[in-house]
Amino acid sequence: MRATLSPAFTGSKMRQMFDLTSECAEDVVKHFLSKVKSGERINAEMKEFATRYTNDVIATCAFGLKINSFSNPDNDFYKNGISLLTYRGWWDVVKSIAKVSIAKITRVFKPKIVDETITNWFKSSILDTMTKRREKNIVRPDMINILMQLREGSLTHQTDDSKDENVAHDEFAVVEESELGKMKVTRKWSENELIAQCFIFFLAGMEVSSWAITFVVYELIVNPDIQQKLYEEIVAVNDGLDGKRITYDLIQKMKFLDQVVSETLRKWPIVLETERMCTKDYVYDDGEKKFMIEKGSSIIYPIYAIQRDPKYFPNPDIFDPTRFSDANKHNILPGSYAPFGIGPRSCIASRFALMEIKVMLYYLLLNFSLEPNKNTQIPLKMKRTIAMVTEKGVHLELKPRKI
Template sequence: VYAFGLPQFMIKDPDIIRNICVKDFDHFVNHIDAFFKHDRLFGKSLFALKDKKWRDMRTIMTPVFTGSKLRGLVQLLSECGEQINLHYAQKYKDQDDKVLKIDIMDISTRFTNDVIASAVFGIKVNSLTDPENEFYLAGNEIIKFPAWRFIMIMMLPSLSKLTKMGFASKHIYDFFIKLVEDTIRIRTERNIIRYDIIHLLLEARKEQIKAIETKRASNENVDVLSKNLLTDEDITAQAFIFFLAGYSNVAILMSFAAYELAVHPDVQVKLQKEIESLIKENGKLDYDVIKKMKYLDMVVSETLRKWPPLPAIDRECNKAYKIETNNDIIEVKPGMIISIPVLGLHYDPKYFPNPNKFDPERFNDENKAKMNPYTYMPFGIGPRICIANRFVILETKLFLINLLLKFDILPTEKTPIPLVLAGGNVLKPKDDFSLGLKLRN
């Protein structure tokens, strides 16, 4: 197949996928080369970096998303969830209908906006009471990225480099760069510690500086370490990619999850019972309690199967490689692209019987043990897997927990059943994500 004039091999055999993405990963380290590599911030993000630069940044970023670090973010995420409950509980009481009609995509987008503002950038916003806040408006501008600009960048990368064409306008990039620079300066001057992503990246930079000083004291060469030292713009780039992904893709995931619960009330009731039971049993809601919610994990996993954030993933060959099939040997030359149809694998009845059915039981302990891991990859697979996948799942779970504790989620006369999808590279409905909320006793 061809995409933007580039030849691509589409691979759907799980064994070959394992070889390319894991076993022989050193032949396929990078994503497709033309993808916004000249963008001011995106080009410096972990997603876009290549080869050694990617490996170095991955090493720095990996500790940011360990369980111990995520544990510290639960409170920040919960506060954003409570804002939603308070706002929509009041809206429910202020109207006469038994069901409050809402656009779940609007709610989830505002939630993810506030989460990213708090958990990544360390600023507190409420996009429900202050819908025109600068942070939210910046995200709105980015997701309205025109198709012609995307095609221009992909087809004419040299022109995009010359014109410095990127995801967003200069004033949006200036906004994020100034935001991070001011945050770093104020925290340094006032010795402020706030356990968010910016703080964790600053801690990583401190460790780099310590390593440089140790080597320098021993009269060792520090050129390589100094060259790889995180800059403020590097930190901004990583924060920006979290914002970019969280603002749209994660909000879409949350909306799909809420939709599936609305049209499968039996699943919703079972999930509400689990949430209430475990919170009552433990007397609180924290990271460890969320980890105990097995059915919640099954619901989110099945949502990710039906509606993966990335319908396909790519790898660029950087060293000559041979793919052995039953009948042939395929030579993959450097620069050629491998495409893996994630959505196609997730809907293959060979791996997921009756794939159109929303069935969380596919992910119970017994069934999960039988599952081929190279047929289920909502966040990618191997070393290039989305590094923030655990954060995304935690964020989605907290969104659902807060919503389900306060409301029943219902379909309305405007809810499309079944969903009709819009075209494009991201799975999303053609029309509004119309659902209803009913306040629980």
């Protein structure tokens, strides 16, 4: 499945989806600027703000649906997405952990984590979209289109980014052909397997990116000098556009924006740890400790702990984007920075996530100054949960700029 979906996340596909993402960000800004014109002060809780935006991005880029969760806050796509992201109690947490840690047993009993009503809505939404596209011969460069080709057995990808790390053929994939950049996937995927790919893309695209945006904004609030420097970079790029919309290639060249996002994901990695299966016996020996890791063992890689370890990142609690500058990034030990994982099983959609984060920051800072309000919690405190969740949210005021 990874080999099948990788071509959906190449640089060229990101360029095709970039305008759709920009439209979503522009719609957000227009919505709040209209409120400013009517005399309102804009106070927001950033996690909710960011989730509505990422919901709209996923809806248009993955499922071909035009949704504005700010002007239409009670739309089904957003409401059901929030329901999917909300655990109904401790038993749901237990079932989630069990599905990973004792997978063989849970495959037998098949415990349900998601409410069946939401599951049925999600399935019907995807299948109805496929039906309408087939009937009207609609083709869009998105995940639904790839899954339709899979379902119909007509999928052959031309990998147009030969140097793209997301396009490299996965050595674990089942393929029939792999020559001249073409790849024909021969496995027959079930309907549930196809829908599951949309499901995980929907959840990850909404939740992970929205938390990343939330933490970036928090750091910009408490570090106004960094916010000002980033704003100046954004203005410089915008001034060179002559009224045109920012492009994917231009936003990729914004070095300080990339440093700010990278440092945020270093200090606030959304995924705290990841698991890998050891594929062969391995002797660990660092000169002080020596032991055998047996084939088949489950290895936990503690992303948060390593990225906050002063051994790898001096003064780890200080937000310092210059760690990722051209002059300093060579000092980062390979393997110590892994917010999206590393290797052939790293996050397939990391480019997409970074794109939607950067686009929102570009339009937001271009039009608003991010300021603390009476509800802003400084320093930020986290809940004691299995994920990165703030105690009281990230509250702020959006003050319109005069450009």
